[in-house]
Amino acid sequence: MIIIGERINGMFTDIGEAVKTKNPKPLQEWAIKQKEGGAHYIDLNTGPSCDDRVAGMKWMVEVVQEVCDLPLVLDSTNYDAIEAGLKLCKKPAMINSVPAERPKIERVFPMAVEHNAQIIGLTMNEKGIPKNADARVALAMELVAAADEFGLPMEDLFIDPLILPVNVAQDHVPEVLEAIRQIKFLADPAPRTVLGLSNVSQKSPDRPLLNRVYLAMAAACGLDAAIADANDDSLMETAASVEILLNQAIYCDSYVKVYRTR
Amino acid sequence: MAVQLLKERYASQVGSVVLGATKEQGGTRSVSITVGGEATLPFQHYEGSMPNRPIIAMEVVDIEPSWPEALMKDLGDVVKDPALWAKKCVEEWGADVIYVALDGADPDGANKSPEECAKTVKDILAAVSVPLIVVGCGDLEKDHDVMAKVAEEAAGENLLLGVAEQEDYKSLVAACLGGGHSIIARSPLDINICKQLNILITEMNMPTDRIVIDPMIAGLGYGIEYVYSIMERGRMGALQSDKMLAMPMIVTVGFEAWRAKEAWASEEDFPQWGIQAERGPAWEAMTSAALIQGGADILCMRHPQAVQATKKHIEQLMETK
Numbered sequence: 001m002i003i004i005g006e007r008i009n010g011m012f013t014d015i016g017e018a019v020k021t022k023n024p025k026p027l028q029e030w031a032i033k034q035k036e037g038g039a040h041y042i043d044l045n046t047g048p049s050c051d052d053r054v055a056g057m058k059w060m061v062e063v064v065q066e067v068c069d070l071p072l073v074l075d076s077t078n079y080d081a082i083e084a085g086l087k088l089c090k091k092p093a094m095i096n097s098v099p100a101e102r103p104k105i106e107r108v109f110p111m112a113v114e115h116n117a118q119i120i121g122l123t124m125n126e127k128g129i130p131k132n133a134d135a136r137v138a139l140a141m142e143l144v145a146a147a148d149e150f151g152l153p154m155e156d157l158f159i160d161p162l163i164l165p166v167n168v169a170q171d172h173v174p175e176v177l178e179a180i181r182q183i184k185f186l187a188d189p190a191p192r193t194v195l196g197l198s199n200v201s202q203k204s205p206d207r208p209l210l211n212r213v214y215l216a217m218a219a220a221c222g223l224d225a226a227i228a229d230a231n232d233d234s235l236m237e238t239a240a241s242v243e244i245l246l247n248q249a250i251y252c253d254s255y256v257k258v259y260r261t262r
Numbered sequence: 263m264a265v266q267l268l269k270e271r272y273a274s275q276v277g278s279v280v281l282g283a284t285k286e287q288g289g290t291r292s293v294s295i296t297v298g299g300e301a302t303l304p305f306q307h308y309e310g311s312m313p314n315r316p317i318i319a320m321e322v323v324d325i326e327p328s329w330p331e332a333l334m335k336d337l338g339d340v341v342k343d344p345a346l347w348a349k350k351c352v353e354e355w356g357a358d359v360i361y362v363a364l365d366g367a368d369p370d371g372a373n374k375s376p377e378e379c380a381k382t383v384k385d386i387l388a389a390v391s392v393p394l395i396v397v398g399c400g401d402l403e404k405d406h407d408v409m410a411k412v413a414e415e416a417a418g419e420n421l422l423l424g425v426a427e428q429e430d431y432k433s434l435v436a437a438c439l440g441g442g443h444s445i446i447a448r449s450p451l452d453i454n455i456c457k458q459l460n461i462l463i464t465e466m467n468m469p470t471d472r473i474v475i476d477p478m479i480a481g482l483g484y485g486i487e488y489v490y491s492i493m494e495r496g497r498m499g500a501l502q503s504d505k506m507l508a509m510p511m512i513v514t515v516g517f518e519a520w521r522a523k524e525a526w527a528s529e530e531d532f533p534q535w536g537i538q539a540e541r542g543p544a545w546e547a548m549t550s551a552a553l554i555q556g557g558a559d560i561l562c563m564r565h566p567q568a569v570q571a572t573k574k575h576i577e578q579l580m581e582t583k
Contacts, residue, residue, distance in 0.1 A: 252455075257461070
């Protein structure tokens, strides 16, 4: 289970403020802290209050790379910002994200191939997020076809079937699990799958409980990665256990430690 | 139409370990030898590189061993002198390195002192210029003292010292760290313990490129299929980025093959089994042949003819692209 640390996002006040005032410290602290927690990638999002997202993304990539050698996930709806960031990344990065909409696919896939980057593809289009698993899988198929068309290795495509908060759209929660299961059958080798995990527990009490239980359920359906709180110990221990219980990593007594330090 | 081979893509590769230190590297060996480094399953040259061929470590014991007659006859008188024995292994029989078993340290046997054991190792170091592997007698307490002394006396030679086990690894790790040597991590045909032991050893600050895995084996006919499956599982783990399994492997072929009745039983007792002079070496060579397919990097062997056959076999496998 790949954990993408979610914390360096302008939606959080401390990061939003830091991006605005070009103060590298909070970003760098969170990068180090998330790596220590066991994150495998670091997500970077300028947030909505950043006026110049191209410059903002470039700055974020630079300051985070100064202190942290993890690969980066460039998270923006502004593809010029992502492209500018990709050029600065020292390790192959991940693009977060592209919906199943033709003009955006044509913009993002060639860019990913050029920069040897991975892509998070969303199962949504101009009409929004589908209600059930089948419609999500249909959109996933469009992304899989795009990977074929543009020459992106299938393992470099991470499909996100989009989980909504359980207190808002409870009926979506099992549909997303079913979608993950079916997405793994769309191609051989299969595309990979990812979730913005914390979304499932938005505005619910005891969020870590919902997050970790859903992570385990989704992993059993074939989830490969989660954008999540890498400093939630119980979540990281769950992720480590999941790999062992699904026979994805070879068991040893120190399996939790191994998971968090590799 | 040409057949299109489906190729595996592996995410990682086996680490490599260097045996022996030359003068420039702080030792006295004429060569150092690198083992491991595979980026594919054994000899699948079309899927990934196998930069180093498996090597043969011929076994030399510090006291005259009580090995089967069929084996002793072909080794000859050199078994009385470990330095001469080692020299013959290298010069006549083509050993890549020497595997020194300090059986003489056994308190229930010759009970040699740590000083005597260290001297034997030094004599062999003087007699041959290839890297050495040195293991104790198997008595935990005694081996602590013996290996500490050997590690100290041969500091800088980058020996490969054994064996560390889950219940008893700290003193050997400390000895290896102190003398700049590498270590054999032995687990009882158990991939989980193998991984855990590697973690424990690295937690003492031993670098992963100084650890060699001894998965423990069985000879042909005595559960070698199970051995193969364990070795393959470890190797697959390594190729899929499990760093705590990504070490080269050493296997004690001679020890296991010559325990098999098929190797040592006499022609009088089993006339239908064929000529004994061929049967024993063949048993050892076949055991090697199976284990290099499981990913063995260092083969500890005994019989000169078995060594010869195995070397030829490896050469052919390395050339078949």
